[in-house]
Amino acid sequence: MTATFVGMPAFPEAAGKALADTQLRRNLAHATGTIRAKRAAVVGEVDEWEELRLAGAAIKDNTLRRLDEHLLQLEKSLQARGATVHWARDAAEACEIVAKIAHAHGVDEVVKVKSMVTQEIGLNEALAEHGVTAWETDLAELIVQLGDDLPSHILVPAIHRNRAEIREIFRRSMGDAGRPAPPGLSDEPAELAAAARLHLREKFLRARMAVSGANFAVADSGTLVVVESEGNGRMCLTLPEVLVSVVGIEKIVPTWSDLDVFLQLLPRSSTGERMNPYTSTWSGVTPGDGPQELHVVLLDNGRTRALADEVGRQALRCIRCSACLNVCPVYERTGGHAYGSVYPGPIGAILNPLLKGVGVDEQTDSLPYASSLCGACFDACPVRIDIPEVLVHLRAKVVDAHREGAPKPEAVVMKSAAWLLSDARRLGLAERGLGVAHSVLTRFGRRVLPGGRRALGRLPWPGSLWTNARDLPAPPRESFRAWWRKGGRP
Amino acid sequence: MKVAVLVTCINDALFPDTGKSVFRLLRRLGVDADFPAGQTCCAQPMVNTGYLDEAVPVVRSFVAAFEGYDAIVTPSGSCAGSVRHQHSVVARRAGDPRLAEGAPKVYELSEFLVDVLGVTDVDAYFPHRATYHPTCHSLRMLGVGDKPLRLLRNVRGLDLVELPAAEECCGFGGTFAVKNAETSTAMGADKARHVRDTGAEVLVAGDNSCLLHIGGLLSRERSGVRVMHLANVLASTEEDA
Numbered sequence: 197m198t199a200t201f202v203g204m205p206a207f208p209e210a211a212g213k214a215l216a217d218t219q220l221r222r223n224l225a226h227a228t229g230t231i232r233a234k235r236a237a238v239v240g241e242v243d244e245w246e247e248l249r250l251a252g253a254a255i256k257d258n259t260l261r262r263l264d265e266h267l268l269q270l271e272k273s274l275q276a277r278g279a280t281v282h283w284a285r286d287a288a289e290a291c292e293i294v295a296k297i298a299h300a301h302g303v304d305e306v307v308k309v310k311s312m313v314t315q316e317i318g319l320n321e322a323l324a325e326h327g328v329t330a331w332e333t334d335l336a337e338l339i340v341q342l343g344d345d346l347p348s349h350i351l352v353p354a355i356h357r358n359r360a361e362i363r364e365i366f367r368r369s370m371g372d373a374g375r376p377a378p379p380g381l382s383d384e385p386a387e388l389a390a391a392a393r394l395h396l397r398e399k400f401l402r403a404r405m406a407v408s409g410a411n412f413a414v415a416d417s418g419t420l421v422v423v424e425s426e427g428n429g430r431m432c433l434t435l436p437e438v439l440v441s442v443v444g445i446e447k448i449v450p451t452w453s454d455l456d457v458f459l460q461l462l463p464r465s466s467t468g469e470r471m472n473p474y475t476s477t478w479s480g481v482t483p484g485d486g487p488q489e490l491h492v493v494l495l496d497n498g499r500t501r502a503l504a505d506e507v508g509r510q511a512l513r514c515i516r517c518s519a520c521l522n523v524c525p526v527y528e529r530t531g532g533h534a535y536g537s538v539y540p541g542p543i544g545a546i547l548n549p550l551l552k553g554v555g556v557d558e559q560t561d562s563l564p565y566a567s568s569l570c571g572a573c574f575d576a577c578p579v580r581i582d583i584p585e586v587l588v589h590l591r592a593k594v595v596d597a598h599r600e601g602a603p604k605p606e607a608v609v610m611k612s613a614a615w616l617l618s619d620a621r622r623l624g625l626a627e628r629g630l631g632v633a634h635s636v637l638t639r640f641g642r643r644v645l646p647g648g649r650r651a652l653g654r655l656p657w658p659g660s661l662w663t664n665a666r667d668l669p670a671p672p673r674e675s676f677r678a679w680w681r682k683g684g685r686p
Numbered sequence: 687m688k689v690a691v692l693v694t695c696i697n698d699a700l701f702p703d704t705g706k707s708v709f710r711l712l713r714r715l716g717v718d719a720d721f722p723a724g725q726t727c728c729a730q731p732m733v734n735t736g737y738l739d740e741a742v743p744v745v746r747s748f749v750a751a752f753e754g755y756d757a758i759v760t761p762s763g764s765c766a767g768s769v770r771h772q773h774s775v776v777a778r779r780a781g782d783p784r785l786a787e788g789a790p791k792v793y794e795l796s797e798f799l800v801d802v803l804g805v806t807d808v809d810a811y812f813p814h815r816a817t818y819h820p821t822c823h824s825l826r827m828l829g830v831g832d833k834p835l836r837l838l839r840n841v842r843g844l845d846l847v848e849l850p851a852a853e854e855c856c857g858f859g860g861t862f863a864v865k866n867a868e869t870s871t872a873m874g875a876d877k878a879r880h881v882r883d884t885g886a887e888v889l890v891a892g893d894n895s896c897l898l899h900i901g902g903l904l905s906r907e908r909s910g911v912r913v914m915h916l917a918n919v920l921a922s923t924e925e926d927a
Contacts, residue, residue, distance in 0.1 A: 212868045525855045529872045566866060568859025568873070569734060571826035584827075588772070591736030592779075606861075610737040617695065617727040618743035620751065627699055643905060646887075646912035651905050661864040665871040666902025669700065676693050676702035680721050685709070 199346045200321065204536030206562035211530040220356055224531050227355045231522045234468025235576070242464070252461050253580040255454045256446075256513035260503060266415045266448045267494065273418025277480020279490040284442075290495050291322035294407060294440050297491055298328045301438055303405045309422060309429040310334035311409025312350060312516050313444050315538040317497060319407065330407065331373070331399050333428040335392050342369040348532030348540060350518040351466050356531050359383040370395050396428060406432040406487070410443045411515065412458060413492075416451050419479045420492070423462060423472045433476050439487035444495050446503075446512040458515060461578035466517035498551030507589040508550045513579040514543055520573035520583060526566060535563060542573035546586040554590060555597025564590035605658075620677075627675040634673045641670040689719040690752050692760035692769075692792065694894075695727035701894045707921035708761050708795065711810075714921075715803055719759065724751030729776060730768035735861045738779045745776045749788035757802065758792040761917040763824025763892050766794040771827060794824055795917055796833040796892060806836045812922045813843030816914075817886040819877070819900065821893040822855050834892055834916055841919060843927075850880045858899035871903065878903040881911055892916045 204210055214220060239245055259266055271281045284290035298306060306323065308314065308330050320330040320341075332341040339354040340347050343365040347353030354362070363383040370377040375395045381387060408429065412421040420441050422429050433439060449455050463472040481490050503509050521527045521541030532540030536559050537548045545563040552560050564587045573583040598604070603611070616622050641650030651667040654660065662668055689712070693705040705721075712719045729744035748769070752758055760766050769792040777786035799805055818838055824830045838846050857863070857873025864870075877900055881889050889904070891897050894915050901913035 208866050208868070211866060215868050215872050525857065525873050526866075526869055530869055564736075565862065566869075568822070568855050568857055568862045568870065570822035570855035570859070572822075572853075572855065575826055585771075588734055588736070588775070591734070592738045593736075595736035595738075606735070607737070610732055610735060610740050614732055614737065614740035614744055617729070618747045620724045620726050620747065623695075623698075623726050630699065645901070645905055646910055647914075651902075653906075658864070661867050662902070664867065665906060666874070666899060667905035668902060669898070671700065672702050674702065676698045676705035676721075677723070679702055679706070681723070684706075 199344050200318070201346060201536050201538070204559055206558050207534055207536070207566040208562065210534040210536060211566070214530045214534045219358070220531055221529060223356055223358050224528055227352065228522045228528045231352075231468055235465060235519060235522065238464045238468050238470055241470075242460075248457060248461055249578055249580050251457045252515075252578055253510075253513055255449060255457060256579055257510075259448055259450055260446065260509060260512055263445065263448070263503065266450060267445055270413055270415040270418060270448055271494070273416060274480060274492055275418075277418045279418065279480045279492050282491060282493045284493050284495045284497070286497050287317035290317050290442055290493050290497070291319055293491075293493050294319060294442065295323055295326040295328065297438065297440055298323065298326065298405060301405055303328065303403075303438075305329040305331060305399075305403055306405045306407050307331050307333050307399050307403040307432045307436065308337075309406065309408035309432045310337050310424065311407070311442065312538060313409045313442050313495060314407060315347065317442070317495070319442070331403070333396050333399065333432060334424070335389065335426055335428070338392055338396065339365055342366065342373060344369075346533055347538055349521055350516050350539065350541070350543075356533070359385060359388060362388055366391055374398055400428075400431040400435050403436050405438040405440065406436040408432060408439065408441045410441050410447055411462070412449050412455055413443050413447045414450075414452055414455055415448050417479060419452075419477050421455065422476045423459070424474045424476070425467060425472055427474050430474050430476050433478060434486045437487055438489045438491070439478075440491045440493065442493045442495055444497070445499050462515050462517055465519040465576070465578040498553075501553060502547075502550035505550060508546065508586050510581050511543070511546050511550050511586060513581055514547065515579060517578055518543075519576040519578060523572040523576045525570060525572065526568065535566065542567060542583045543581070546583055546590060549590050549593075554593045561594045561597070564594060624675075624677055624681075627677060630671045630675055630678075631673060633671040637670045643667055645669060687756045688754065689717055690722050690755040690758050690790075691719050692725060692728070692752070692758050692765060693721065694760060694762045694765045696895055696898070697761060700898070701915065704761050704894055704915040704917050707915070707917040708759065711808060711917060711921040712759070715799070715805060715808060717803070720755070722751045722755070726751070728765045728768045730765060730772065731860060733768065733772045733776060738776060741776045742780045742785070745773055745785045746780075748773075749785055752789045755790050757790050757798070759795060759798040760792060761795045761892065761915060762894070763794045763821050763828055763830065764895060766792045766797075767823040767827035794828055794830055794892065796824070796830050796837055797828065799837060799920075800833040807840035808837060808920050810841040810920050810922050811843050811924045811927060812841050812919050813927055814888050815845040815847060815886050816888040816890050816919070817847050817849040817881060817884040818852070819849055819856065819881070819889060819891040819896065820852055821891050821896045824892050825853060830892075837916070837920060838890065844919070847884045847886055849884055851876075852880075856896050856900050858896045860895070863899055870899070874899050874903045878907060878909065882907075882909050887912060888919075889913045890916055890919050
């Protein structure tokens with residue numbers, strides 16, 4: 197995969213491009229609509245869903261509160277089981293560690309379990325620089341990789357593609373990466389899956405090293421957990437000699453009984469299934485069975501920065517289910533690429549600024565504004581992350597980061613509005629202008645709204661921001677305040 | 687009980703009829719509500735855009751304006767949500783807990799009618815085919831549930847039809863509507879299409895801000911659909927017909 201999110205424009209511009217792609221919008225509306233309905237149905241079956249959400253949030257919060265202790269316990273348990281534990285401050289350190297392990301074993305290719313964290317750190321690209329090819333083995337990630345594309349969804353990274361497009365990608369690119377697509381491949385899902393299976397089997401049987409992430413890391417037993425649907429993960433976790441698992445430090449749960457809560461929350465929230473088809477757990481090394489060398493890379497990469505944010509730290513509860521993406525009306529229309537990150541959608545709009553910090557680049561600073569604050573994400577979140585609350589909090593951080601220097605037009609507008617709105621007398625005086633505006637603009641307002649009120653059509657900038665697509669009612673003759681002051685009573 | 691009406695800045699300046707309707711409706715139900723003249727805005731535009739320092743004096747004037755009242759009623763789910771959920775953020779910023787605790791409880795109109803007054807039939811008459819859009823903040827931030835619909839179902843003459851995908855956001859989102867205008871209007875276009883599909887003459891909602899957006903699109907599309915605040919519908923009687 198050579199495609200990269202680096203240099204993506206800010207959200208409004210990227211979204212504008214995506215919105216113009218009608219095929220993309222159809223693909224997204226269909227796919228998110230389907231998952232949304234499935235999720236709603238299986239969540240509706242669980243009477244104690246709210247209690248489960250509260251439990252999930254509480255376990256994560258308590259764990260994060262004493263993260264240092266839990267991490268040291270995890271390290272100890274993993275080591276006791278024969279794993280080697282590495283600590284990585286950032287993406288560069290983590291990639292370096294994985295590359296070194298690959299070199300130590302003389303491998304030039306690795307197979308990968310679908311993992312968000314390795315995409316976050318750009319592992320495939322880093323390994324490529326070291327002469328090591330990373331093969332994605334999850335079907336959707338394979339589609340993205342073969343298409344030299346970027347993931348647009350956490351769970352279904354090729355959600356922006358339909359089956360005809362997938363057929364084309366397989367026919368065009370499979371041969372360059374290994375076993376070519378069978379001749380006469382149709383766009384039937386079963387045939388496409390069969391082609392991927394044949395293509396991947398070769399890689400599973402040949403690879404000597406695998407790289408995974410982990411959905412959870414159980415501290416007391418030193419167990420890593422991956423949940424998946426296709427079985428490709430199971431192949432990667434059992435066949436190669438060497439396994440490297442890159443794990444964000446927030447993935448920790450203290451015990452197996454804590455894990456129980458999340459194994460109920462995650463599948464219903466993500467794929468809309470009661471239970472996911474494959475749950476793999478592994479603890480260290482078992483002689484003669486599975487990988488004989490296990491490396492665990494514990495990664496910070498901004499997580500301690502997020503943890504230090506009192507409001508934002510709840511984002512570290514995230515279990516990457518992507519329920520928030522599927523219910524988000526913004527995501528449904530723009531797709532994931534517009535967010536410029538492997539973490540798109542509502543969670544990406546808060547996670548990226550929390551991990552990277554605000555005030556550094558325009559793209560990241562635009563993300564907290566990529567929401568109408570409708571709150572559908574909070575309702576769907578299985579660990580009760582109040583995403584709208586964090587979005588508003590981050591907007592304040594973005595504004596505060598730009599308070600020095602020349603104010604933007606928006607800041608001038610807000611400051612003026614605040615001045616006007618902090619004193620009713622000032623506002624009342626300003627509203628006297630309504631009468632004039634009413635008589636002037638009503639004359640210009642050629643359209644008449646149903647009900648008889650005049651409306652304004654296209655206005656010059658900045659009014660055009662509103663009126664490019666929407667009419668605007670002409671101002672009333674007088675404000676409510678003025679009417680009331682005159683003794684107006686209903 | 688001393689009741690004050692928070693008319694809201696957008697209704698004050700753009701939709702005074704909604705403010706008048708609230709008073710008319712409350713009077714009919716025997717509530718002598720007041721319009722505290724010191725009121726301006728709940729500060730939501732500043733808070734939601736990230737201008738917390740700028741929100742502080744606005745919230746301060748809000749608290750001062752409503753001092754001494756027992757309850758505040760407002761024809762806006764969004765402004766009620768802003769007061770209930772965001773003034774604490776502004777108070778923290780200012781280091782002044784009074785900004786969060788100083789004002790009496792704010793009720794969105796349907797909450798006040800159903801929960802406080804205990805009425806679901808307000809003796810209204812509105813002989814039109816209408817559909818109802820539950821605005822996001824009334825639905826998800828306040829949890830008003832079906833209170834607006836219970837009120838509407840008792841309006842005589844009203845032919846209430848169901849709106850498809852009703853609970854999906856219309857795309858207004860405050861400054862989102864201009865900062866991400868294209869995404870906002872893409873969302874609104876779908877909402878407007880659902881409204882047109884119902885064949886309703888009137889779209890009703892509890893927030894004029896959302897209606898400004900959806901109505902602007904419906905007007906641009908020359909759909910002929912009129913948008914109307916819940917308060918205006920509930921205030922209507924045979925005399926208006």
